[in-house]
Each structure stands twice: as structure tokens, then as C-alpha cells.
Amino acid sequence: MSNDHSHDHHHHHDHHKEGAEAPRWKHDGIRVIAGDRLDSNTAQTPGMFRQAAINHARVGAQKIWAGTVAIxxxxxxxxxxxGPLESVxxxxxxxxxLRWGDRLEFVAExxxxxxxxxxxxxxHQEINAxxxxxxxxxxxxxxxxxxVVNITDVDPVEAPENVYWVDPIHAAPEKS
Incomplete structure (x- = not known):
């Protein structure tokens, strides 16, 4: 019986109805982005370093972005x-x-x-504590x-002085 089964399995392997499937998944399937291969070819700001790992340009991602940021x-x-974005x-x-709420009345670290x-x-407001x-x-x-929708009618509990948190979502404020 076990002999039979392995023969079946082998036979099934040999005959591909869709020959194009295997190579397609090989190149368009799971992708590993090595930590030393992130893309720093993105807007950089003095005092911080951001790198994209997963985005549309690199891997064809449709609904998600991921990368590293140093603040x-x-x-x-x-x-x-x-806006409608969720972030993790x-x-x-x-x-x-993190401070959040209509008056930034909540805080967590x-x-x-x-x-x-x-x-x-x-x-909300993000802070390097x-x-x-x-x-x-x-x-x-x-x-x-x-x-990013900036909210100007709420005073930050902790006002950004000289150093702004800037990352792939948060831009530095316009110089006025």
C-alpha cells in the first residue's frame, strides 16, 4: 500500500496541468527581505534614519508598508x-x-x-521618552x-522644541 501511495504521489508530480505555476510562485511567492538589504533610498532627515523593507516598489505590496525607523x-x-490608516x-x-485623545489626555509608554x-x-503625538x-x-x-493630518487647535502637552520625530509617515514641519 505504501508503495502504491508513493507511486501515485510521484506520478502526480510528473504531470503538471499548469506548467507555469511552479516558476510563478518561486519568484512571486514568499519574500524574505534581509535586514541589511533595506532601502534607505527614501527621504532622509538629519538626526534620524529610516529604511523601507516592504512597499509597493520593492515587493509589489498593495495594502501594507513596513520598515525601520531610528528616532x-x-x-x-x-x-x-x-486618517483611515492603521499603524503598528x-x-x-x-x-x-504616546499621547492621545482630543486633548492628548491619555499617555502610555x-x-x-x-x-x-x-x-x-x-x-496623537509620538515622543522618544x-x-x-x-x-x-x-x-x-x-x-x-x-x-498625516496635522491638528493645529490642540496644544501638545509636550511641545516639540528643536527635535522633531520624523519617519516615513511624519514629515518635519515646514520652516516658516
Missing amino acids: EPDAKTGVHHH IYVVRGRAR AGPGDFIYVPPYVP DPNQVLECVLVRSDNEAV
Whole structure:
């Protein structure tokens, strides 16, 4: 019986109804993006370093973006939300503080190994909570297009002074 079965299996292998299938999956299937092969050919800003791993240009991703970001000590964003986008931040090294709410009345911190989920439309501010250490994160967002809606009528509890948190979603403020 076991002999029979292996013969069947072998026979099934030999005869491909769709010969094009195997090569297609070989090149269009699972992709591993090595950590030392990320794409830093993206807008860079002094004091931080961002690299794309997964995006439309690199792997054809339709609905997701992922990459790494390093945020300098004490950096903060202004108050904003990301429209319909969902974001996930995974802290690799350092300490992140998130403030959110209509008046940024809520606060939470995250350290290495922690995940942060940012829902759509939630007004928030990201802060590197450590004045002495770079914050290293992995960022995943639910679209290839960055969406940032700046909120100007809410005063940040912690005002960004000189150092802005800038990453693949958050731009540096316009110089006025």
C-alpha cells in the first residue's frame, strides 16, 4: 500500500496541468527581505534614519508598508492623526511615549519587545521618552500611501522644541 501511495504521489508530480505555476510562485511567492538589504533610498532627515523593507516598489505590496525607523533622543511629533490608516510600532530599542485623545489626555509608554497600535483618526503625538538614547522601531502601516493630518487647535502637552520625530509617515514641519 505504501508503495502504491508513493507511486501515485510521484506520478502526480510528473504531470503538471499548469506548467507555469511552479516558476510563478518561486519568484512571486514568499519574500524574505534581509535586514541589511533595506532601502534607505527614501527621504532622509538629519538626526534620524529610516529604511523601507516592504512597499509597493520593492515587493509589489498593495495594502501594507513596513520598515525601520531610528528616532533621535527627545524627539517629538506635533499633534496629528493618520486618517483611515492603521499603524503598528514595534519597539526594538529605547523608550517610546504616546499621547492621545482630543486633548492628548491619555499617555502610555512602550519599551523593547512592546507593540503599539495606533487606530485610524486618533489624535496623537509620538515622543522618544529617553533623552539619551536613540529609539529604534519597526513601523508597519496599512497602506503604501502616507497620510498625516496635522491638528493645529490642540496644544501638545509636550511641545516639540528643536527635535522633531520624523519617519516615513511624519514629515518635519515646514520652516516658516
